[in-house]
Amino acid sequence: MAQVEPAVAPVEGEHSLDLLRQMLRIRRFEEMCAELYSAGKIRGFLHLYIGEEAVAVGAMRALTPEDAVVATYREHGHALVRGLSAAAIMAEMYGKVQGCSRGRGGSMHLFDRATRFYGGNAIVGGGLPIAVGLALADRMQGRNRVTACFFGEGAVAEGVFHESINLAALWHLPLLLCCENNLYAMGTALERSESETNLAGKAASYRVPSRAVEGMDVLAVEAASKDAAEAIRGGGGPQFLEYRTYRFRPHSMFDAELYRSKEEIQEWKKRDPITTFVAAESAAGRIRPDDLALLEKEIAAEIAGAVAFAEAGSWESVEDLTRFVYSEREG
């Protein structure tokens, strides 16, 4: 064993460190966002992903740069892992013109052409048909690409979910449906929202291959997502993954959390995707004692840099308010 380890560690260890790094980046970035919200630097609605990091981190590893991503208003983590810089995201939340959406979108509307990150949609379920269309465009243009659409379990109740998954299945589109089941839609528990709470089962009723995945386990998420993406690239049509996870923080900064108990939250925190991963990977020797400290240092620096960038950023000129209501034409 001891002898074998060094040989394997570099590769395996890198993989583990990478997953950990991404989860920690999200966690620390959002902890900073919460502070900055209290400080009044970030305004509007702020939806934190803390507790759900394993989902975005594991799922994104199934995607290539050519693939497309559609997300919700709870998308800081997805944007970070997809490759938007912490600086561009932070500047966006500050409302600065250096932000990834020129400061016009804020927390809920992160966009990035370079990484094919199509937002940041704040109408529950609203991103689903757009993802269907992106997948359709790839199919019609003969490009073997995957479109991943993230949405919460609450979106499953919307009519547009039903219409979109049916269309994707009917037309056999390369769409990865990533359902983040964190058990609540604001204050509404899944069992008060769906007559059938087995969401993977629901999706299967559209003849879409579906699986429920342990969403607090980044390795399980990664494996399931890669399998699904592979099947899609193989021409198998859409796939549905229900990631079972939990939101540690309130729905938004306005939520008094009357609908769930402190105990429930505490129970789930025992399954924190980061601490459990660190424990397991350390035990397996894939994360070394000082790795975590080094990561934390590196990430703290990244975030400090992002905040500095946002602070130093400038406001879009008011004269530009009406720019991009319509496309700008040459001449």
Place this chain on the structure above:
Amino acid sequence: MAQVEPAVAPVEGEHSLDLLRQMLRIRRFEEMCAELYSAGKIRGFLHLYIGEEAVAVGAMRALTPEDAVVATYREHGHALVRGLSAAAIMAEMYGKVQGCSRGRGGSMHLFDRATRFYGGNAIVGGGLPIAVGLALADRMQGRNRVTACFFGEGAVAEGVFHESINLAALWHLPLLLCCENNLYAMGTALERSESETNLAGKAASYRVPSRAVEGMDVLAVEAASKDAAEAIRGGGGPQFLEYRTYRFRPHSMFDAELYRSKEEIQEWKKRDPITTFVAAESAAGRIRPDDLALLEKEIAAEIAGAVAFAEAGSWESVEDLTRFVYSEREG
């Protein structure tokens, strides 16, 4: 046999005759509508139910006068069987003020307070949430009544179907979902509309007890509908019935029927719900040789009366155009 028969015939025979009478009333009424449409007496859209009579006739027998009915734009048959007079319906299609909707609704919008017939909805799927609400009102007011909602298989693709059946199941409402699967939505065959064409199976995925029923067999429709209504009255929550049937006529008077073959139509006509029923019931002696002729005579008279009534009817005064945009208040 011969001796037994007279004893049973009256009751059994009455039942059979009644089913036949209702199916024939629809058939002959709509044949007359088609003529009157060509004659320019009826205008707008006209959607004939011919071929599907067994569904409305069988299903309505599961309802009591206290129950409620919500239907589509293809609802002449449902209205007739529910108890609206042929005269009031015909006058409506003429656009006369004596019509069941004062001539304002026409073929697609038959309404009748007396029989709790809530229309006549021409937005595909649009009647479903209204039926959910009617059922909710009964539940909240402790009335043991059933609301029957008729809709075509094409409506299953609409988001509002998904939202409505989930709500009905979630809230355990006394709703009978009557899906008239005639295989086409205008020119779109079911398999081009649904990734899963087993609609009863789809409905079951909402935890709603569901059954597919031979919709060309009025007795099968009646039996299944009564079972379902009984289960609902027993507090069992919503039920879904997929009536497998076929539309013998074009979707509307504008349909060139490019999407299906004459042969297919001919094949289905062999299963005509009326002729097959007459044959079977005659063989069983429950319909006597002269019954049919008598019925035809009686119905011809009823329809002639309806046409005469419509012809003699008057136009609503133009001054009344704005009446009932809002309710009229006393004083």
Place this chain on the structure above:
Amino acid sequence: MAVAVGTKHTTYREALRAALREALQRDERVFLMGEDVGRYGGCYAVSLGLLAEFGPERIRDTPLSESAFVGAGIGAALGGMRPIVEIMTVNFSLLALDQILNNAATILHMSGGQFNVPLVIRMATGAGRQVAAQHSHSLEGWYAHIPGIRVLAPATLEDARGMLWTALLDPDPVLLFEHATLYNMEGDLAADAGPVDIDAAAVRRAGTDLSLITYGGTLSKTLQAADELASAGVSAEVVDLRTLRPLDTETIVASVRKTHRALIIDEGWRSGSLAAEVGQRIMETAFYDLDAPVARLCTAEVPIPYARHLEEAAIPQPASIAQAARALLKSGG
């Protein structure tokens, strides 16, 4: 209206809640239905505490299914109930617009007068909280276009407290638009405040030099502008439309006949705004009383941006209202 028997300090939110409680107590056919109205306490905390008081049947949480639960409200109204449906914001109401227009507003007329729909729908509207383009629309002007419904915009504590019950007595659908920036508005309300009329516009401030016509979220901004104008010696009359459909043309025109100048302030986008309808009506009714063309101050025709300075620049503000008023006074003869 009752004579004030002392007042109590309250908020717009509390006034709405008091109105809901009164309705639920007075009529057992009344129930509240919508997303997170129960356990969560309402996305703007309007219904906070009502679940405990009235139970889950009457304070009914719904799934995210705007089309179905609004349609269910229509059906429940047809079935003899008096539903109050809450849609979180007007932005999401588009998902239910088919039900509102094609059914709620239409069934009475289309059925020849047989089936009326006594349904009340409440929703938040408007910008001003940096929640960006999908959460900041002011689309009440669209709803004011629909025959068969009544559209209300409570802009004061009295109206927040009093419009709901009157709306529930209406045999036809009534929509209430609550501007999201008003929920925390504080003030004193008569202890016995109760139902108010929902037919007439109100002159919130009397003046002689020009008429500032507005409603909802921009009323307080307009009153601030009127103060600013007053300190500069300009006497502005402020008219609160209150009811966006049917419009109380009489009150509007009476004010314009007095001042001969009108500025309409509307948080909706300019083109096709409710302000255009008000302006056109003034022209149709009081053209010869006008000393200058009726002016509009509306929201810039852009999706509302997140950045505070851009959002503020996009929507009417006290300063821009006062400026538009001064420009109007200069124009014409």
Place this chain on the structure above:
Amino acid sequence: MAVAVGTKHTTYREALRAALREALQRDERVFLMGEDVGRYGGCYAVSLGLLAEFGPERIRDTPLSESAFVGAGIGAALGGMRPIVEIMTVNFSLLALDQILNNAATILHMSGGQFNVPLVIRMATGAGRQVAAQHSHSLEGWYAHIPGIRVLAPATLEDARGMLWTALLDPDPVLLFEHATLYNMEGDLAADAGPVDIDAAAVRRAGTDLSLITYGGTLSKTLQAADELASAGVSAEVVDLRTLRPLDTETIVASVRKTHRALIIDEGWRSGSLAAEVGQRIMETAFYDLDAPVARLCTAEVPIPYARHLEEAAIPQPASIAQAARALLKSGG
């Protein structure tokens, strides 16, 4: 515009079909998607024959899922295609309005200019065929309220033939409203008729006494009214808006400056109508050129009834247009 090299007799429907065929031939990114556009041939037979010519991938039948297939059109446009989405009628478009307003019209601005949506949406609109209250709306005025989209209303064979390709060249969403009573309109069209501009309103008939301003389905009725007026010695100018957003205020005002009187004819409901916007703009721009208040003739504020005489009474007709014009000429100084 090309010089006519001979003409051919055709219909509005055929002109639309020719435009679709041209687009499908010129750009392989173009495809048509909607309910029954393929096997059925289109609910108004516009796409009849195109399935055989271009196949089911490019003439794509959809399920009854307005929200999803319109949203899919947005996504396909973002993905590099040039979708033409057909919604059977504007009545059903309400089911997709969330996608059109919150996504198609908003994403470009909200993303800071990164993602434009080159999507074309076609739909039928209007009354006049006795199809009653759920199939007779004229809601294009609502769409003209939305920043980020362009709204067109082809009222002639030239525009039916020419607007589509220009719309497809637009980098942003364009909505085309085809009045359902126009599909059978016949006439002669230049054999080489092709793309037309989609920016300017058009004076369809020159006149000096008053301006009749309209669009879409009421243009031909208005021209008939103008004939009737002419035979009574009244010279009416007829302006076809063509583009409902952005409105060509210049052309409108130029006409009014000449005639000093304007009547707007609009099949939408009166309150909150596009006519109100046009009237208000005229007041804002040409108040002192007006000899009388701008008048409107709109559809009665009722759900459109089935009965022919009631429907005819509800919507503008040549006779009522001429009558309103005569009344306008009498009014004012």
